[in-house]
Structures are given as C-alpha cells and as structure tokens.
Amino acid sequence: MLRRYLRPIAAFAALTGLGAYATIMLRGPQGISAWTQKRHEIQLLEERNADLQRDIDAKKQRIEKLKNDPATQELELEKLGLVHKDDTQFKIAGQQQPIGSTGQSVTKEQSK
Numbered sequence: 001m002l003r004r005y006l007r008p009i010a011a012f013a014a015l016t017g018l019g020a021y022a023t024i025m026l027r028g029p030q031g032i033s034a035w036t037q038k039r040h041e042i043q044l045l046e047e048r049n050a051d052l053q054r055d056i057d058a059k060k061q062r063i064e065k066l067k068n069d070p071a072t073q074e075l076e077l078e079k080l081g082l083v084h085k086d087d088t089q090f091k092i093a094g095q096q097q098p099i100g101s102t103g104q105s106v107t108k109e110q111s112k
Contacts, residue, residue, distance in 0.1 A: 026032050065072045077083040 066076060074083060083089070
C-alpha cells in the first residue's frame with residue numbers, strides 16, 4: 001500500500017526538482033540572457049566581418065587599377081606630388097621601370 005503512494009510522490013518530487021533546476025539554470029549567468037547576449041555579439045561580429053570584406057574587395061580593385069590603368073597611375077602620382085600636369089613623360093618601349101622612379105619625368109622647362 002505504501003508503494004502505491006510512494007511512486008507518484010517520487011515522480012512528482014523528481015519533476016519538481018527538474019523544474020526548479022531548469023528555472024535556476026535558465027535565469028542564471030549561463031541562461032537565456034547570456035544566450036541572447038552572445039547572439040547579439042555574433043551578429044555584430046558578422047556585420048563587422050562583412051564590412052571588412054567589402055573594404056578588402058575595394059582595396060583589391062584599387063590595386064588592380066593601379067597595376068593596369070595608366071590614367072589611374074598618373075592621377076595617383078599627381079596626388080603624391082611625384083608628377084605634375086605640366087611634366088613631359090618619356091616612356092621607353094620594351095622596358096618596364098617602376099613608376100615614379102628618377103629620370104622618368106622631365107619638366108618642359110628642363111627640356112628647352
């Protein structure tokens with residue numbers, strides 16, 4: 001007769017204990033609030049990674065333009081003050097010299 005009442009009481013006590021444990025764990029420092037905070041941090045990091053990837057892609061395109069586009073190269077040299085609009089540039093076919101090296105550009109006043 002005692003077993004008949006003891007089994008439901010033990011089951012109820014186990015469920016109550018499990019419920020209390022779940023409540024404590026969900027409200028504790030590793031519970032739902034920590035989970036939502038980590039989700040927010042992950043979202044911010046993903047956005048930052050996407051921004052950095054866009055910056056990397058833009059810089060790669062800029063590098064390719066500087067390698068292959070003479071007009072872009074000339075504009076960049078003008079910005080750096082290495083070549084001016086009034087300069088005369090002498091380019092020798094068949095030789096590749098780094099842009100902006102000495103002796104590559106001569107001003108009109110010097111060539112007269």
